[in-house]
Amino acid sequence: MTALAHLKGIIFDMDGTLVDSGLDFAAMRSEMGLKAGIPILEQLVELPQDERRHKEEILHRHEMAGADRASLIDGADRLLEALAREGRPMAIVTRNSTPTTEHTLKRLGIGHYFDIVICREDGPHKPDPWAIEEICRRWRMEVDEVVMVGDYLLDLLSAQNAGCPSVLFTEGKPPEDVEGADIATHIATHFDQLYQLLAPVEDSI
Ligand SMILES: [Mg+2]
Known part of the structure; x- marks a missing residue:
């Protein structure tokens, strides 16, 4: 069993975690x-x-x-594909807008991986725990049965506020250089490491 293999649902931040949006x-x-x-x-x-x-x-x-x-962060498609094969539901929670998020997911061809996408128009945004709680209601899961994966403090705070585990994804940066590293319950510097935390068996992508 890997560290987070027992969790039933996986929630991702979008920009900076799966997608390099090139936002300045x-x-x-x-x-x-x-x-x-x-x-x-x-x-x-x-x-x-x-x-x-x-x-x-x-x-x-x-x-x-x-x-x-926008482009996919290197390895994001392999990670999503590998996780999708295992059948756990995946969601996105983003502070980006609905039109931009839909456009991004469609352009990059990854929208089909997510059965729930929550954007800033949908309700109180991160660090508020609302979106995580709403996803758990729809998935009929407890908050401690899901994980929030993100690249920034607000993702980790939303997980902390909801009471679910979190993974800080740093895309190769040293964790101590990322705001919020001290709040994350887990840290992954690369997608391989993230997959190893989430996968049901010891495996790599
Ligand atoms: Mg982000």
């Missing part, structure tokens, strides 16, 4: 006139409606451009 957050913030250091969505909520709508249009333009040049 610094350029987005600067064009929107937003501060560094505070997530964009949290800053937008604080703005008056007109200003917020205007900035949301800029955000949407950047996100769609990102989706147009």
Whole structure:
């Protein structure tokens, strides 16, 4: 048995975990006139409606451009294929928008792996545990029967807030360089390592 083999469902973050969206957050913030250091969505909520709508249009333009040049992180398709063969359900929880997410998944041909995709329009977003709880309701699982896999602090916080295990995926970076490494219950620096945590038997992809 591998460390997380007993879990019944697998939830992924999208951008930076499965997909390199090529989003330039610094350029987005600067064009929107937003501060560094505070997530964009949290800053937008604080703005008056007109200003917020205007900035949301800029955000949407950047996100769609990102989706147009998005690529799969090397090995993501092999990982998804291997996990799909085992038959556990998989979901995506992203702070990206529904149109951009649908466009990205379709372009990269990985949408069919996921039976639930939750985007920011669907409810309170990460670090709120709502999306994980909602997926568990739909899958009829307890929160400790699923795992949240992500590349950033907000993914790990959402898992912590929900009470489920988490895997920080670093795509080769040293974990100590990634914000939130201390909160993750597990860490994988490469997809092979991630598969070894999740697979029902000792195996590699
Ligand atoms: Mg991410």
